[in-house]
Amino acid sequence: EPEVTQTPSHQVTQMGQEVILRCVPISNHLYFYWYRQILGQKVEFLVSFYNNEISEKSEIFDDQFSVERPDGSNFTLKIRSTKLEDSAMYFCASVLVARNEKLFFGSGTQLSVL
């Protein structure tokens, strides 16, 4: 089965530093998402992306966050100035055609902000 690929699997950074989390969605999928999961808690929606623009974002996705699809295959999440509370597992997901289809999740990037 095709997979969503995420790199790196782990990222450790100092508070205030910028991080970029990378994702390669499944090639023919059209909708892309970032979710995060603080340890032991629920999966929280951050942002959805379609047709090269953000289609929806949550309250968590403030001005410190941005997403980009720079080259037609990669889908990145940038956190400009990380805070301790940004420590979480970040999952990228993609959907084939319609928003109400099943989500294919990547394996995640564990971000630790020190």
Add this chain to the structure above:
Amino acid sequence: GQQVMQIPQYQHVQEGEDFTTYCNSSTTLSNIQWYKQRPGGHPVFLIQLVKSGEVKKQKRLTFQFGEAKKNSSLHITATQTTDVGTYFCAGPDNYGQNFVFGPGTRLSVLP
């Protein structure tokens, strides 16, 4: 805003016992999805329910969508150690565009 709730938060069962997790939404849902996340893993899609009162089965797993389309359940018959993980339900948000996940039920199966 829309809320999706699940109970119980944790469930410990002996291998061979049955398990049920319940999902409730504050709003009527057009559909509901269930995902399983193994420890240290990522959520993996299990099933989607669309019709009122729908029941679907996958081997030992039975999924049900309530008549009012505001609640759902997942029942596992005769649990096995491979069933260990967290089970999440997810429903479309108020705009119908993205999925809101419930807090999950973490299942432990004792051999």
